[in-house]
Amino acid sequence: MSTQTETHAFQAEVSEVLSLVVHSLYSNREIFLRELISNASDALDKLRFEALTAPELMGAEESLGIVLDADPEARTLTIADNGIGMTREELVQNLGTIASSGTRRFLDALKEGGAENAPDLIGQFGVGFYSAFMVASEVRVTTCRAGESSGSVWVSGGEGSYSLEEADGLGRGTIVTLSLREGDEFDAFLQEFTLREVVRKYSDFVEYPIQMQIERTKPKLDDEGKPIEGETETNQVTDTLNSMKPLWAKPKEEITDEEHEEFYKHLSRDWNAPFDTIHFRAEGTLEYTALLYLPAQQPFDLFDPAARASKVSLYVRRILIMRDCEDLLPGWLRFVRGVVESNDLPLNVSREVLQDDPRVRQIQKRLVRKVLDSLKESLADDRERYEEFWRNFGVCLKEGIYYGDDVEQRVSGVSLFGSSHGEGLTTLAEYVERMGDDQDAIYALTGTSRKVLECSPHLEALASQGVEVLFLTDPVDEWMLQRLTEWDGKPIRQADKGEGLAEGDEAKAAREEKQKEFEGLLGAMQAALADDIQEVRFSARLKNSAAVLVGEENALSPQLERMLRRSGQDVPKQKRILELNPGHALVTGLEKLHAVDAQSPRVAEIAELLYGQALIAEGMALEDPGRFTKLLTELMTSSVKG
Ligand code: ADP
Numbered sequence: 001m002s003t004q005t006e007t008h009a010f011q012a013e014v015s016e017v018l019s020l021v022v023h024s025l026y027s028n029r030e031i032f033l034r035e036l037i038s039n040a041s042d043a044l045d046k047l048r049f050e051a052l053t054a055p056e057l058m059g060a061e062e063s064l065g066i067v068l069d070a071d072p073e074a075r076t077l078t079i080a081d082n083g084i085g086m087t088r089e090e091l092v093q094n095l096g097t098i099a100s101s102g103t104r105r106f107l108d109a110l111k112e113g114g115a116e117n118a119p120d121l122i123g124q125f126g127v128g129f130y131s132a133f134m135v136a137s138e139v140r141v142t143t144c145r146a147g148e149s150s151g152s153v154w155v156s157g158g159e160g161s162y163s164l165e166e167a168d169g170l171g172r173g174t175i176v177t178l179s180l181r182e183g184d185e186f187d188a189f190l191q192e193f194t195l196r197e198v199v200r201k202y203s204d205f206v207e208y209p210i211q212m213q214i215e216r217t218k219p220k221l222d223d224e225g226k227p228i229e230g231e232t233e234t235n236q237v238t239d240t241l242n243s244m245k246p247l248w249a250k251p252k253e254e255i256t257d258e259e260h261e262e263f264y265k266h267l268s269r270d271w272n273a274p275f276d277t278i279h280f281r282a283e284g285t286l287e288y289t290a291l292l293y294l295p296a297q298q299p300f301d302l303f304d305p306a307a308r309a310s311k312v313s314l315y316v317r318r319i320l321i322m323r324d325c326e327d328l329l330p331g332w333l334r335f336v337r338g339v340v341e342s343n344d345l346p347l348n349v350s351r352e353v354l355q356d357d358p359r360v361r362q363i364q365k366r367l368v369r370k371v372l373d374s375l376k377e378s379l380a381d382d383r384e385r386y387e388e389f390w391r392n393f394g395v396c397l398k399e400g401i402y403y404g405d406d407v408e409q410r411v412s413g414v415s416l417f418g419s420s421h422g423e424g425l426t427t428l429a430e431y432v433e434r435m436g437d438d439q440d441a442i443y444a445l446t447g448t449s450r451k452v453l454e455c456s457p458h459l460e461a462l463a464s465q466g467v468e469v470l471f472l473t474d475p476v477d478e479w480m481l482q483r484l485t486e487w488d489g490k491p492i493r494q495a496d497k498g499e500g501l502a503e504g505d506e507a508k509a510a511r512e513e514k515q516k517e518f519e520g521l522l523g524a525m526q527a528a529l530a531d532d533i534q535e536v537r538f539s540a541r542l543k544n545s546a547a548v549l550v551g552e553e554n555a556l557s558p559q560l561e562r563m564l565r566r567s568g569q570d571v572p573k574q575k576r577i578l579e580l581n582p583g584h585a586l587v588t589g590l591e592k593l594h595a596v597d598a599q600s601p602r603v604a605e606i607a608e609l610l611y612g613q614a615l616i617a618e619g620m621a622l623e624d625p626g627r628f629t630k631l632l633t634e635l636m637t638s639s640v641k642g
Helices: 012-025 033-051 087-095 104-113 115-125 127-136 182-189 193-204 257-268 353-357 358-381 382-404 407-413 428-434 452-456 459-464 474-481 505-517 517-529 557-564 585-596 603-617 626-642
Strands: 005-009 066-071 076-081 138-143 150-156 163-170 173-180 210-221 227-238 276-282 288-294 311-315 319-322 335-341 417-419 422-424 442-446 469-472 490-494 533-538 547-550 576-580
Touching: 012 127, 033 066, 033 076, 033 127, 033 173, 033 193, 033 319, 066 182, 066 193, 087 150, 087 163, 127 138, 173 182, 173 382, 182 193, 193 257, 257 288, 257 335, 276 358, 311 459, 353 358, 353 547, 358 382, 358 407, 382 407, 382 474, 382 505, 407 428, 417 428, 422 428, 428 442, 442 474, 452 469, 459 469, 469 474, 474 557, 505 517, 505 533, 517 533, 517 576, 517 585, 517 603, 547 603, 576 603, 585 603, 603 626
Parallel strands: 066 210, 311 335, 442 469, 442 490, 533 576
Antiparallel strands: 005 163, 066 076, 076 173, 138 150, 138 173, 150 163, 210 227, 276 288, 288 335, 311 319, 417 422, 417 469, 547 576
């Protein structure tokens, strides 16, 4: 019934992906079947969902399913479904272009990562349908969209173009016919045994029957029902290859690790086993089942601003209502994969309804709690393994603290930080345990790297009194600290802000006295730095360094200020305080110089140099490196001239 055949070129990215898939995935060939079965199962989900509001799309008694058919003579393998099907436009859009923006990045990542990482990458990015070309020299897709009277046939050898023609008289759904490549390794996919194995391995939990006609050879029976010696008969029977039971509906203790692993891989497209599995049934006024997985590796889109929604699917009475339902988990737990099924929610829920539904909020609260409980357990059970997890996902959890979701300090309780105590990571509870009796606060210091922080002048006085300092080097830490202001009743103080470590009354009085005495010097230095510094004063926090920069208690840190500016926000310039070490020879020298010659230009120059040096020590950039270098050179020159 076909009319004209048209030839179309693939979008450039498709051709590139196709050749990569065909040439780099051969060791995992069999996954093509999983991908095509997933697509068929998705198409059935979509049909069932659309039929909720348009019942005419399917017959009332109709059974939905997937049929495999191997034809050894023609060397073809067919995967057919009676799902939603595709219109001609959808066919072109779905199989001729790569719509997702992830693909471009996938290709870039592949170029960076090298071909040997291709299987992992392809798994993560999911190039689904195109994996058919690993085993097929030609793929034919015959499809008819539910509710349409005519359909289309798409044919391609996977080499840059595909043909498209119209076809009438098709039933609803999609038939994918693979003409297998020549060779024993491809012949395997014509055998019942292999197909059965691969389906059981990857697609057992698919909720629709995956059926195949198989030949059963039995001894022939005589009229009395006894086998006739040496005679057999062969019958065709329909066999269902998968158990179809959705994994989450099975009793917890009956699920094997392998089943979890395959289901997780199916949901996430990850190639690694999950880090942890959470499976529970909530009973009471709102009943639901949740099966959640925490990944072990960072997914590629973890920090993609367009992929910040939760990745948990919502089912109501076995029907997939929403993939990636953003209301089931907060965005900071977007790495969690899984399924929630509740029979207590209405089938016709829309995104808008879900957003305001108190039942969904109740589910979310419980899921967050469960995830955090399981992290707490992992932290206690196997520290090393947990630290690996934390390195991948800690940033997200810290986001959770920032967003105000640190209920009862459950998130900060499983958070790990670098610290001056040693190379490793510490929890806040461990920090508190090490605190001396007279230490009144937890101290933290933010900065660009551990190395910079280890050399920070801010540590000097704290270290000399044996006070441990948390080293926070993630950009998100700055944000987190705005919320995380105390732990277990102890205030968390930033070492580079405010007054610093409490000093004794006597020391304080002496410092204030001195401050008065050298008012003139401090004022002159401040005048020289008026654009950047609000005050120059004597410090209680320095031991070896001559000077350090300090922020006001609630001021933005320079890192945060820089981040905000970069993101285009108009932030007023934050002037900090320059603190001088009263015991440092440079400072006492300055005092003398000022006493002898209050007008000496040296005072201003040294003030500038001290400020520049303090910036460098923080790992920050100088505003005018040229001027700094000139002043420094002059000073060095005068010191060698004698
Ligand atoms: P993905 O499944 O990750 O979206 P694929 O390349 O496997 O990527 O498929 C692309 C799209 O083609 C699917 O999203 C779906 O819309 C459509 N598609 C593929 N197979 C079928 C099918 N059997 N029935 C209906 N639509 C399909």
